[in-house]
Amino acid sequence: MLKKIILSLLLSIFSIISYGQETTSYILPKTKNGTKFSLSGKVDGRDTGRLMLGYTNLAGKYIIDTTYLKKGYFKFNGAIAQPTIAYLIGIVKTRLIDDPNRTVLFLEPNDMKILVTEDDFPHAKLSGSKTQIAFDKLNLKRDPLGIYISSNRKEISQITDSIKSVGESASLNTKLIDLRDKLAQSFSRLRRINLDYITSNPNSFISPYLMEYELNQLSVDSAMLIFRNFSPEVKQSPLGVNIARIIKSSDIAFVGDNAADFTAKDINGEVISLKDFNGKKYVLLEFWFSACIPCRLQIPALKKFYQAYSNKGLEIISISPDQRKYWKEAIAEDGTGIWRHILKTDIYKSRDNWPIDLNYSLKGYPTLILINKEGKIVYREIGFDESIGLKKLEEKLVDL
Numbered sequence: 001m002l003k004k005i006i007l008s009l010l011l012s013i014f015s016i017i018s019y020g021q022e023t024t025s026y027i028l029p030k031t032k033n034g035t036k037f038s039l040s041g042k043v044d045g046r047d048t049g050r051l052m053l054g055y056t057n058l059a060g061k062y063i064i065d066t067t068y069l070k071k072g073y074f075k076f077n078g079a080i081a082q083p084t085i086a087y088l089i090g091i092v093k094t095r096l097i098d099d100p101n102r103t104v105l106f107l108e109p110n111d112m113k114i115l116v117t118e119d120d121f122p123h124a125k126l127s128g129s130k131t132q133i134a135f136d137k138l139n140l141k142r143d144p145l146g147i148y149i150s151s152n153r154k155e156i157s158q159i160t161d162s163i164k165s166v167g168e169s170a171s172l173n174t175k176l177i178d179l180r181d182k183l184a185q186s187f188s189r190l191r192r193i194n195l196d197y198i199t200s201n202p203n204s205f206i207s208p209y210l211m212e213y214e215l216n217q218l219s220v221d222s223a224m225l226i227f228r229n230f231s232p233e234v235k236q237s238p239l240g241v242n243i244a245r246i247i248k249s250s251d252i253a254f255v256g257d258n259a260a261d262f263t264a265k266d267i268n269g270e271v272i273s274l275k276d277f278n279g280k281k282y283v284l285l286e287f288w289f290s291a292c293i294p295c296r297l298q299i300p301a302l303k304k305f306y307q308a309y310s311n312k313g314l315e316i317i318s319i320s321p322d323q324r325k326y327w328k329e330a331i332a333e334d335g336t337g338i339w340r341h342i343l344k345t346d347i348y349k350s351r352d353n354w355p356i357d358l359n360y361s362l363k364g365y366p367t368l369i370l371i372n373k374e375g376k377i378v379y380r381e382i383g384f385d386e387s388i389g390l391k392k393l394e395e396k397l398v399d400l
Contacts, residue, residue, distance in 0.1 A: 038111045040075040045118030047072045055086035056238040083108050083131040083205035106131040135206050145190045152183045203231045208239035216363040216382050220250045249358040259371045260359035263349040267341040278375045286318040287367040290330035294384035295366040299334045301390045306339055309397050
């Protein structure tokens with residue numbers, strides 16, 4: 001349960017998920033057990049079809065391997081340098097991260113076996129990976145919170161819908177405030193469990209995985225202190241390298257800073273540069289991707305803002321690390337083709353040749369960044385919160 005909660009509700013994993021991967025070279029040490037791995041297993045409830053496994057291989061390249069079931073059985077072979085995060089994907093029903101036929105695993109340079117149930121991938125049983133065993137043990141502490149968070153959010157959604165349909169009332173407002181307080185407390189307890197594990201296990205490859213979700217809540221000094229305590233092997237892992245890059249970029253792109261320029265081809269093939277809007281329009285950058293649930297939830301509000309303010313000088317530029325096919329399908333489904341869209345892979349010029357997510361100190365999806373006509377950042381918000389974050393954005397738009 002908690003794997004799904006983390007993936008869908010605690011924003012999304014950065015550059016290691018299988019949406020528009022970059023090829024990055026890492027210096028990865030060989031482990032005592034060698035580098036080869038095999039992952040064999042069976043899918044209960046399905047005999048044929050394909051499975052995909054996404055992970056960073058020995059050469060430091062993110063790959064998506066595909067195999068086909070034979071009477072439900074399958075096998076993957078590859079090479080990794082150390083315990084490595086991976087994504088096992090079957091026949092998905094949606095492109096959402098919490099799809100029942102998608103899950104996250106920790107591979108090791110070893111022969112591993114896994115039992116998967118169709119439509120219940122998150123509860124797969126993996127043996128042969130000590131890191132996965134430790135991860136499963138950690139999740140026993142976090143699962144009750146994950147279940148409560150899921151239930152709590154459903155209640156909040158139901159009450160919010162009731163308020164929209166029948167109007168506000170004292171009882172509904174009181175209930176909503178109480179549920180949001182409890183939700184915040186649950187996330188706080190979950191965060192404490194994560195941080196306790198990270199600080200107590202600097203040699204675990206689970207620690208940098210968890211840390212990615214906590215970076216937006218940590219000061220730069222705190223994040224650096226935690227990172228410095230990681231073992232050399234953890235620091236040099238793909239997850240560790242990514243965290244180091246994020247920390248390095250954490251002191252830029254705050255409110256009041258100049259926005260980093262970039263040039264890219266948009267979905268219609270037109271070349272656009274951010275600087276072209278200076279002195280002409282306010283620009284709202286939306287960082288999103290098609291499988292991100294909170295990203296898709298905020299679309300109605302963004303459409304409302306665009307319809308209200310586009311004729312008053314607002315331009316929206318949505319930036320995604322998606323695969324091109326899924327990107328175009330999501331834009332068509334959501335009806336957001338009314339504003340500009342670019343893929344991260346279509347950005348061919350950016351400040352200091354940094355990836356755009358580092359130039360804007362991106363720590364999660366969705367992220368909204370509002371830039372005024374002078375090219376300065378005047379608003380930024382991580383995550384989807386209609387009652388707080390988007391309300392502040394609308395207040396800022398009204399002020400401007």
